[in-house]
Amino acid sequence: MSGEVVQLKHEGSQLQVVVAGAIAGVVSRFVIAPLDVIKIRLQLQVHSLSDPLSTRGFEGTIGTFRSILRDEGFTGLWKGNVPAELMYLCYGGVQFSTYKYTSTLLETLPSPYELPGSAVSFISGATAGACATTATYPLDLLRTRFAAQGTERVYTSLGASIRHIAKHEGPTAFFRGLGAGVSQIVPYMGLFFASYEALKPAMANSPLALPFGGSDAAAGIIASVCAKTAVYPLDTTRKRLQVQGPMRSKYAHRNIPMYSGVIGTLATISKREGMRGLYRGLTVSLVKAAPAASVTMWTYERAIAGMLMLEDKAAAE
Template identity: 75%
Template sequence: MSEGVAQLKHEGSQRQVAVAGAIAGLVSRFVIAPLDVIKIRLQLQIHSLSDPLSHSSINGPVYKGTLGTLKHILREEGLTGLWKGNIPAEAMYLAYGSAQFSAYTYISHLLETIPPPYALPNAAVSFVSGAAAGAAATTATYPLDLLRTRFAAQGTDRVYTSLLESIRHIAKHEGATGFFRGWGAGISQIVPYMGLFFASYETLKPVMANSPLPLAFGTSDAAAGVLASVLSKSAVYPLDTIRKRLQVQGPMRSRYVHRNIPMYTGVVSTLSHIWKHEGRRGMYRGLTVSLLKAAPASAVTVWTYERVMGGLLALDEKLAE
């Protein structure tokens, strides 16, 4: 096993891993919140920008690219519009980061106890551990992810007046299953995404650390995180678009910033509808800003995780002395 793989998987206790993962999630979310709002708005936009007739009768905004969406939100909703849904998102990232890294290290340890000749290669251990950790963390935090999406989809007309009111409304009108709309697409996306991300990160991290042009202050971790995120995010992006479309289904669907979101019933029907009416471009709407978001998010997450874990280990050593 390479030194880079061993470092992420074996350093720190479960408690330290949970704390470092939670802090990394909080910091990452705050940094990328505006890009997340822009991405969600673009993903929910169904009309074609190249055909004016397709949106001539639309009562909601028509966003044109990342910069155009940013300008529109700032003009119509102010600076705070870029942080809509940040409270449930921060809660989600806090819980997700902790659950993800805890599950990843725990599952990695279990897989590495498999005796030869059944032992898995390092890349397979990273992939399986990452996929399982992603599925567990996604399921545990999915209601918060759904609330984040719905608040980010609100324009000047507020659909929900508060986080508590949104929870009450969904529970009353949609039931418990309403909090898990699009969960199937979420799991279908996160399993290959996290598997590819951790496998790529564990492979790229020692390469970056031993680069002929050394990256100072731990930025080799960030660089590995950026590359791993771009590769994995691009591979599974259509499923993320499907998840977002399904998350805003329900009785309030016509009140979001995009008034013409179609009614979808499942992953397959959503995929078919987008492909038929919007084509390949519809599946990848918002990919540019998604990559702009995913790259720094992963970089900040792994950089913060490594720094916090280093601080916790140093503190333990100091207390032990």
Template identity: 65%
Template sequence: MSPGGERLKDEGTRTQVVIAGGIAGLVSRFCVAPLDVVKIRLQLQIHSLSDPVSHHGIKGPIYKGTLRTMQAIVREEGIAGLWKGNISAELLYVCYGGLQFVTYRTTTQILEELPRRLPSTAESFVSGAVAGGIATASTYPLDLLRTRFAAQGNEKIYTSILDSIRDINRTEGPRGFFRGCSAAVAQIVPYMGLFFATYETLRLPLGELSTLLPFGSSDAAAGVLASVIAKTGVFPLDLVRKRLQVQGPHRSRYVHNNIPEYNGVTGTIVTIIQTQGVRGLYRGLTVSLVKAAPASAVTMWTYERVLNIMRENE
């Protein structure tokens, strides 16, 4: 704690921050895996009755709404269908969580040493943006694998993580693991900047309501609000990333076999607007917010709790 009672952002050692971030990512992923699969299916869906048949002889959209999409997946693929890609996703969330929090902490400490300090909100934005960019670029191949597994229906394109790595390397080369990476970084930099700036701004005021919010859930509440605000602002780039991640030789073999061929971030945006309108850039936004809010709440609550436990037992 600082003399004025404000919590310092560099609490915990580097190792503690990495462990707490990894555990937070692991727990968060387990809780929201089904919503993640639903979000990816909706983001990849082309909404137009003039499109080719996309799945099981159905023309146009096959999934309508979060609950009905979830029900359709369970009915056609079994309950396990809601956890497709979960192994690669768990690896992604653990690695991403650890990298994100330790980079955020390190960047914040550097900014605090500058001769002329930035405003607190600006520090949080810069630290969050740097942390998000580095963590995303470093773990991107796992993100791509998560998307491709979630996009699979009953037809198995990839049977395991090792098989997917071999196939992508053989058919698409090393660059295949980074399809859509520029969209991901372009999305995550402002997203994490907005998220941490909003989170740090709200965490202390909400912390004063700790007597009204049980189990230290002020961290969770701040995480929910920060996530909703940030996610809405950058969602189109998240959708573009998903569309680019499933390009390649197996594009027509996923659940949605009418996914168009896209070329680059700008080209994808232009194509979507021309064929589906601006609304096409927001397919799956509702379930994305439904998923992002609890994911961020669980992540920030778990991170703060685990970090506090480790500090208390030093």
């Protein structure tokens, strides 16, 4: 790399992009797992505007953290980590490879159909997000259900959860809330990659030089925080829909209402809990977004650089 600002979509072969994306996803997931569990618990916490006493369970980020440690132990902060690691492994590979393929395809459009760089980044990011979300959604749903478990074990194992959902809720249950997921991820990933591509050269050429690839991490943080805030209500909607089903009353928060559909869920939360309900857990989500994005992009860039270095050495021998 030697100081050059190389655009993400031009780095490495398709296989190298898949491998680097998968590595970045796995590393990032393990680092931010505790924050993810806390965020999910907060998103599932229901508080009715008409009943001030309706809030049960956990109150706030610190309260949630302390309650999990007290009642479930340190390992409770990594609940759902197995399906989540599998999800991030697959998600990272699909996301980055789709992004590279789509952006390369769009850049070959003949005149007068060429698109500006920002549009290419946005469309490629949105497409990558939609494909990765759909491909890994069953694992995302399982991650949410395991993270929602309190002291009572709703599912004894990953295999048991798959069999139980398939038997009692049907195969389509694995995609419950997918509409909200895709509706969220398309603008999120589009905004994220467009912002990242624009910020990356600016951060690399900043008068305040950041060591150890810090410019990649900084660009990832800023891009992720902005995009996350814009689409957060859809993330809350997705989480509420993912825990619907016959086991709903057995999770850590036992007062989760019945919801149906993306629009209906958004409307119900807004009516019963106000706008605050749609943004419950946003603070910890933003705290999570910063290290998640920075670790993901930093790991991705380092993995690509390492593979390109090995490739150059092998070619020189």
